[in-house]
Amino acid sequence: MKKTLQDYKSIIEPVWCPGCGDYGILVSIQRALLNLDIDPENIVSVSGIGCSGRLSHFLNTYSLHGTHGRAVPTALGVKAAHPELTVFAVGGDGDGLGIGGGHIAHASRKNVDMNYLLIDNQIYGLTKGQTSPTSPLGVKTKTSPHGVFEDTLDAIPIFLSYDVSFVARANGVDPKSLTQILMEAISHKGMSIVYILSPCRTFPLLDAKGLKAILQPLPEDHPTDNKMVALERAYSDQPIYTGIFYQVQKPTLEDRLQNVITKVCDNTNGGDKYSLDKVLKSFA
Ligand SMILES: Cc1ncc(C[n+]2csc(CCOP(=O)(O)OP(=O)(O)O)c2C)c(N)n1
Ligand code: SF4
Ligand SMILES: [Mg+2]
Numbered sequence: 001m002k003k004t005l006q007d008y009k010s011i012i013e014p015v016w017c018p019g020c021g022d023y024g025i026l027v028s029i030q031r032a033l034l035n036l037d038i039d040p041e042n043i044v045s046v047s048g049i050g051c052s053g054r055l056s057h058f059l060n061t062y063s064l065h066g067t068h069g070r071a072v073p074t075a076l077g078v079k080a081a082h083p084e085l086t087v088f089a090v091g092g093d094g095d096g097l098g099i100g101g102g103h104i105a106h107a108s109r110k111n112v113d114m115n116y117l118l119i120d121n122q123i124y125g126l127t128k129g130q131t132s133p134t135s136p137l138g139v140k141t142k143t144s145p146h147g148v149f150e151d152t153l154d155a156i157p158i159f160l161s162y163d164v165s166f167v168a169r170a171n172g173v174d175p176k177s178l179t180q181i182l183m184e185a186i187s188h189k190g191m192s193i194v195y196i197l198s199p200c201r202t203f204p205l206l207d208a209k210g211l212k213a214i215l216q217p218l219p220e221d222h223p224t225d226n227k228m229v230a231l232e233r234a235y236s237d238q239p240i241y242t243g244i245f246y247q248v249q250k251p252t253l254e255d256r257l258q259n260v261i262t263k264v265c266d267n268t269n270g271g272d273k274y275s276l277d278k279v280l281k282s283f284a
Pocket of ligand 3: 119133
């Protein structure tokens with residue numbers, strides 16, 4: 001039977017504030033999955049803690065709303081155990097660039113074939129408006145009444161320097177282009193990060209109009225396999241580009257693990273080259 005958007009909606013109604021950017025992102029994910037005709041029972045979404053972390057409840061997939069900053073390693077474990085599944089990690093700027101920031105580099109080194117949706121509203125939304133790693137310098141928040149005094153993390157250059165094999169920035173209030181980018185990310189074989197700018201209505205550092213004014217799609221002839229061009233455009237703040245900055249093919253975690261398994265099972269050296277017995281004896 002032909003699927004509809006309804007097949008990707010869970011029975012739990014979203015509880016975000018009216019006007020929150022996360023609503024549009026949820027629908028864009030559901031539409032991308034529908035367009036790619038992926039069966040809901042073959043999808044796992046793992047989320048961190050935050051308003052954005054609630055997203056996994058509202059998708060009709062297997063879901064785990066885990067711990068703050070740990071969506072990426074948990075999703076990695078799911079994918080390692082079940083490579084046949086489509087696996088998402090979802091979380092906010094605090095979750096992914098603050099407490100969980102260290103995980104991205106290591107998931108990228110393994111090139112685990114998962115999709116990480118990092119939803120940046122430049123604030124800790126759920127806990128009521130504290131400074132996040134992407135809050136702009138000088139803005140006043142609950143934890144910076146005299147203005148943020150720390151520099152802001154620039155996410156796209158960080159992901160490029162980690163050599164994440166698919167790096168994109170998207171406007172969360174432009175569902176059409178976000179859906180398109182998500183479809184590309186899901187289809188990519190390897191780790192994809194879609195960094196989504198999304199307004200928080202209650203602690204408004206970003207708004208839909210402001211995003212429209214500062215964001216511009218990458219030029220049509222942008223070479224997605226050229227990291228230096230990607231870096232140069234990632235650092236541009238006038239305009240701030242959206243689209244796929246970088247995409248390369250390299251062995252995934254599944255390929256790498258299969259490689260190890262093949263070596264372990266290789267009997268050509270008398271069957272003991274990689275035997276457990278030999279490994280244990282090496283520690284004797
Ligand atoms: C280990 C731990 N530290 C702190 C918290 C409190 N906490 C919950 S959500 C959050 C920040 C969420 O901000 P972000 O990731 O940007 O998500 P948003 O709510 O903005 O979508 C914090 C600090 C927690 N739940 N667990
Ligand atoms: S606090 Fe902000 S991010 Fe959280 S649900 Fe409300 S509008 Fe959305
Ligand atoms: Mg946030």
